[in-house]
Amino acid sequence: MRFLVIPLINLLVLLRVLLGLPFRLLGARSRPAYVRFRLAGDPPYRERPRRARLPLGLGGQGRPEPATVTSLEGFREALELLAKDAKVKGILLVMEDLAVPPAKREVLVKLLEDFRAAGKRVVAWAVMVDSLGYQVMCAADEVLLSPAGRLDLVGFAAEALALGEGLGRLGIKAHFFRRGAYKTAPELYTHAHVSDIQRQTLESFLDERYVDLVDSVARGRRRTPEEVRAWIDGGPYSAKRAAAAGLIDGMCDEADLPARLGGKKEDEDEDDEGLEPMPMYRARLPWPPVRWRPLRPKPxxxxxxxxxxxxxxxxxxxxxxxxxxxxxxxxxxxxxxxxxxxxxxxxxxxxxxxxxxxxxxxxxxxxxxxxxxxxxxxxxxxxxxxxxxxxxxxxxxxxxxxxxxxxxxxxxxxxxxxxxxxxxxxxxxxxxxxxxxxxxxxxxxxxxxxxxxxxxxxxxxxxxxxxxxxxxxxxxxxxxxxxxxxxxxxxxxxxxxxxxxxxxxxxxxxxxxxxxxxxxxxxxxxxxxxxxxxxxxxxxxxxxxxxxxxxxxxxxxxxxxxxxxxx
Known part of the structure; x- marks a missing residue:
C-alpha cells in the first residue's frame, strides 16, 4: 500500500510546487540580502512531529512569530540553505531572553561560526542581554544594542540555601541519614548554614563556567583574557558604556536595522523590507527545498x-x-x-x-x-x-x-x-x-x-x-x-x-x-x-x-x- 500512496503524495507535492512557481519567480529578484531570526527562550534540539500531543520546547503557547527559531535542527537547516545562496549576505539575529543551557549555547555558537566560515555575515542585536546571551552574540561579526539597552556582563553567581534553623523555629525537625560527606541534598533542611563542602562544590562549577565565559568572549571579541576579566568586573553596562568600552560594535534602534544593513533607504516606510524571516525567504525561492516522502520509511x-x-x-x-x-x-x-x-x-x-x-x-x-x-x-x-x-x-x-x-x-x-x-x-x-x-x-x-x-x-x-x-x-x-x-x-x-x-x-x-x-x-x-x-x-x-x-x-x-x- 505504501508503494502506491507515497508516489501519489509526492505527485501532489510536485503539483503544488509547480503551481506556485510563477509567483515565486516574480518575487525571486527581491529576495532579501539579510534574513531575520529571533532567538528566544530555550528552543528544543528538534521539532516534535505535528501529530504529537505535547509540543516539547514550545510549551503549547500557540504558533510563534515567523522569525522565531523553533528548534536548533531547523536553525541549522536554514543556515545551510542561506549559505548556498549567493544573493544572501547574512542574517540578523535578534536576541530576546535567551535561556538555554550551556550545551545548547555551544551548538548555537558552532552554527554561527560555520555560517560565517561559508562567507556569510552575522549581525546580532538585542535590547537587553545577559552573560549567556552575550556569549552567543560574540560569535557574530557585529554586535549591536538598542540605545536604551543594557548588557549584564557580570559573570556568574550561585546561592546555596540552608533552611534548618528556619524550620526549627517553625517547630519542624528534619531527621535524615546520608551515606557520603558530599551527599548534601538533605543539608537544605538539616543545616543552619551552608557547609564548606557545598561551598567548595559550587565554587568548582563557578570556576568552570567563568573560565568558559572568559574564553568565549575573548575569542569572539578578539581580546585577551585579562581584558575580558576587566570587562566582567566592570559590568553591568548601559549600551553607551558597552560601546565605549568596545564590548559592542554600535547602537541601533530596531527600526533602523534595515537601513544599517542596506535593506532599505532611510526615507522609506517603517516596514522590515530587506529583513524578512525565513518563511518569507523560502516563499521567494524559485525551487525551494521539498521534503519528498521516501518510498521506504526512514529508520x-x-x-x-x-x-x-x-x-x-x-x-x-x-x-x-x-x-x-x-x-x-x-x-x-x-x-x-x-x-x-x-x-x-x-x-x-x-x-x-x-x-x-x-x-x-x-x-x-x-x-x-x-x-x-x-x-x-x-x-x-x-x-x-x-x-x-x-x-x-x-x-x-x-x-x-x-x-x-x-x-x-x-x-x-x-x-x-x-x-x-x-x-x-x-x-x-x-x-x-x-x-x-x-x-x-x-x-x-x-x-x-x-x-x-x-x-x-x-x-x-x-x-x-x-x-x-x-x-x-x-x-x-x-x-x-x-x-x-x-x-x-x-x-x-x-x-x-x-x-x-x-x-x-x-x-x-x-x-x-x-x-x-x-x-x-x-x-x-x-x-x-x-x-x-x-x-x-x-x-x-x-x-x-x-x-x-x-x-x-x-x-x-x-x-x-x-x-x-x-x-
Missing amino acids: RLGVVPVSGMIVSGKGTPGRAAGSDTVVKALRAAGRNRRVKAVVLYVASPGGSAVASEIMLEAVQRVAKKKPVIAFVDQVAASGGYMAALGAREIWATPHAVVGSIGVFVGKFDTSELMEKLGVHRTLVTRGETAGIYSSSRGFTEHERALMELETEETYQAFLEHVAKARGRTKEEIHALGEGRVYSGSRALGVGLVDKLGGFEEACRHAMVLAKVPAERFELQTYGGGERGFSLLKLLLGSARAGVYAFCPTAWSLLGFKGGERFE
Whole structure:
C-alpha cells in the first residue's frame, strides 16, 4: 500500500510546487540580502512531529512569530540553505531572553561560526542581554544594542540555601541519614548554614563556567583574557558604556536595522523590507527545498526522557519521571522494529532508589536488543545517573552535572509545630518500629540504627551497580562517590561518562552502533505522565526507602528545569 500512496503524495507535492512557481519567480529578484531570526527562550534540539500531543520546547503557547527559531535542527537547516545562496549576505539575529543551557549555547555558537566560515555575515542585536546571551552574540561579526539597552556582563553567581534553623523555629525537625560527606541534598533542611563542602562544590562549577565565559568572549571579541576579566568586573553596562568600552560594535534602534544593513533607504516606510524571516525567504525561492516522502520509511531513533525527580508510578512530564512510565516507554521502544537504537535523555537529579533501580533494569533489557546511549546536557545525578548506567555508553556535555553517587533517608518531625498550632495527635502502635515513618515524633535509638543500616545497604548496592556498569571495583567507585558531583568534563576524566558531545552527535552515534546510515533518521519519543508531584512530597516519604537524589533547589547556578528539550 505504501508503494502506491507515497508516489501519489509526492505527485501532489510536485503539483503544488509547480503551481506556485510563477509567483515565486516574480518575487525571486527581491529576495532579501539579510534574513531575520529571533532567538528566544530555550528552543528544543528538534521539532516534535505535528501529530504529537505535547509540543516539547514550545510549551503549547500557540504558533510563534515567523522569525522565531523553533528548534536548533531547523536553525541549522536554514543556515545551510542561506549559505548556498549567493544573493544572501547574512542574517540578523535578534536576541530576546535567551535561556538555554550551556550545551545548547555551544551548538548555537558552532552554527554561527560555520555560517560565517561559508562567507556569510552575522549581525546580532538585542535590547537587553545577559552573560549567556552575550556569549552567543560574540560569535557574530557585529554586535549591536538598542540605545536604551543594557548588557549584564557580570559573570556568574550561585546561592546555596540552608533552611534548618528556619524550620526549627517553625517547630519542624528534619531527621535524615546520608551515606557520603558530599551527599548534601538533605543539608537544605538539616543545616543552619551552608557547609564548606557545598561551598567548595559550587565554587568548582563557578570556576568552570567563568573560565568558559572568559574564553568565549575573548575569542569572539578578539581580546585577551585579562581584558575580558576587566570587562566582567566592570559590568553591568548601559549600551553607551558597552560601546565605549568596545564590548559592542554600535547602537541601533530596531527600526533602523534595515537601513544599517542596506535593506532599505532611510526615507522609506517603517516596514522590515530587506529583513524578512525565513518563511518569507523560502516563499521567494524559485525551487525551494521539498521534503519528498521516501518510498521506504526512514529508520527511527527512539528517545526516552527521564526528566525531573524520579518517583514510583506514572510521574508527570518534565517535573517527575515515573518508573512505570519510563519502563513502558523503554519496552515500547524495544519492541518497535523500526526503532534501531534508543537515546535515554536524562535530565534528572535523582529521587526514589527503588524507582531508579527499576529504570536501570529496564534500560539494561532494551540494551540487550539494540544500542542504547544515555545523553546528559543538564544533570544526571544520583538516581538519574543510575538509570543511565544501563546504556551501552553515557554521553555528556562539558558543563552537565554528573554523579552524586550516594544515598539519604529520613523524615520530618512536625510534633512541635502541631503543638504550637494546638493540634494534638496520639500515636498508637503495635510493634516496636510501627511508628518509624510517623511525622508525629523523631526516631528512637533502635529505629536510628535500622535507618543507618538501610542507608549503608542502599549505598553499597549503588556502588555495586556503578562498579559493574563502569568496569571498576567498588573501592574505586567509592573514591569517586560519597555524593561527589562532577561536570561532564571532569566526569569524563574520572571515567563516569564515556564521551563528550552534543545531542545530535549522540543520536548519530547510536545509529552507527545499530549499523544504520546515520545521515537521515526520524526521532520518535516515548513516555509521558499524568499526575502532579512535588519535591516536598518525595522528602516527606523518603524514610520508606533509600533516596538517590541531588538537590538542585539550593543551586541557582544550575538553572535546572527538568523539561524535555530534545524534540
